[in-house]
Every structure is written in C-alpha cells, then in structure tokens.
Amino acid sequence: MIYVRADCGNGDLSDWSSKANFTTECAIINAPFFDDVEIHNATTTFNESECWYTVQTSYGWDISDDDTPSSDTGPNQAYSGTNFFFTEGSSGSAGDVAELYSPTIDVSSLTAPALMFYYHMFNGDTPGDMGELHVDVYAGNSWNNDVMPPLVGTQQTAQADPWIEKKL
Known part of the structure; x- marks a missing residue:
C-alpha cells in the first residue's frame, strides 16, 4: 500500500492521500516458458499469481x-x-465467460512457436452444461481469437479420466 501527497513548492505540501493499492506490470518473459502451476497457491478467490490473472x-x-x-x-x-x-x-x-490470462511471453526468438497444454473437461451431472474452451493469442497489438477450434462440451467421461494434451 502507498500514500501520496503533492509537493507544490516553497514547502507547501498537500495532505496525505488515503492508502491505495497498486501493482506493477510483469516483465515480458522470453520463450520458452513452462508453468506446471506448482508455484501458485491453491485458492477459490484467484485474481493474480506469478503474472497469471483473471477478472473475477x-x-x-x-x-x-x-x-x-x-x-x-x-x-x-x-x-x-x-x-x-x-x-x-x-x-x-449460461453465457458467462471466464478468462485466464498468462504472463506476456515473447516468442520472437522461436522459429516455430507452439503452445502445449493439458485440459480436463468433465461434468457428470449435466454433460451438456460443460461450456467451451477457447484459446486466443495477443500478438502485441491485436488479438487472434480461436487459434484452435473451440473445445465444446464434456471431453472426458469420468473424473479419473486422463488429461488430454493439446498442441498448437
């Protein structure tokens, strides 16, 4: 937390502001990048961790x-x-969107950039309510939406089914 006040010159200072929170931007990470989620703390109120973030x-x-x-x-x-x-x-x-943002990764040094991740999409109670998984990529000045066909609906048939690998 920080407090701020203005220095108007000649010893004239404003009152201190109320306390405020702020975050600094994360540094751009050079590829290759790997995150197995183990460095993050488990939580059901996730907002930001290690430059991953969501808008809750x-x-x-x-x-x-x-x-x-x-x-x-x-x-x-x-x-x-x-x-x-x-x-x-x-x-x-129905219709709600949950967005997860990764750290910014510079892939300019790679000759064949790729994305690999594992997913598990199972809803035993109501398989039709699973929703969709879309992958979008920010290319520095614009978004490339749906860089793969969206994954729609339940993809596994049981909780214990293995995770599925996806490579783009």
Whole structure:
C-alpha cells in the first residue's frame, strides 16, 4: 500500500492521500516458458499469481490442489504435481465467460512457436452444461481469437479420466 501527497513548492505540501493499492506490470518473459502451476497457491478467490490473472465476476478461474468444489465434475487430480487451474461452473450462468490470462511471453526468438497444454473437461451431472474452451493469442497489438477450434462440451467421461494434451 502507498500514500501520496503533492509537493507544490516553497514547502507547501498537500495532505496525505488515503492508502491505495497498486501493482506493477510483469516483465515480458522470453520463450520458452513452462508453468506446471506448482508455484501458485491453491485458492477459490484467484485474481493474480506469478503474472497469471483473471477478472473475477461471479465466474472465474481458480487454482485447486485437490479436487473441484462441486461433486462429479472436473478432474480429481492435477495432470502432474498437485495444482491445476479450473473454473467452477456452478458459480456461473449460461453465457458467462471466464478468462485466464498468462504472463506476456515473447516468442520472437522461436522459429516455430507452439503452445502445449493439458485440459480436463468433465461434468457428470449435466454433460451438456460443460461450456467451451477457447484459446486466443495477443500478438502485441491485436488479438487472434480461436487459434484452435473451440473445445465444446464434456471431453472426458469420468473424473479419473486422463488429461488430454493439446498442441498448437
């Protein structure tokens, strides 16, 4: 937290402001970049960690170290290690969007940039309510939306099913 006041010259100082919070921008990370989510703390109120962030409304991304909060949904373990990002669909409504932003990664030194991730999309109670997973890429001045066909609906048939690898 910080407090601010103005120096108007000749010893004339304003009153101190009320306390304020701020964050500094994260440094751009040079590729290759790897994050297995283990450095992040598990939370159901995720906003920002290690330059990953989400904008929390009624529906957003969180980090689990065990299982998802609702029964018979999601994976019952991480792909590797303990932690994984997840959305809790029971907190949202039809049409809601949960966005997860990665740190800014400079891929200009790569001859063939690629993205690889693992996903688990299971909803045993109502498979049709799973929703969609879209991947968008910011290219420095504009967004490239849906750089892969969106993944729609339940992709696994059980919580214990393995995570699926996706390479772009």
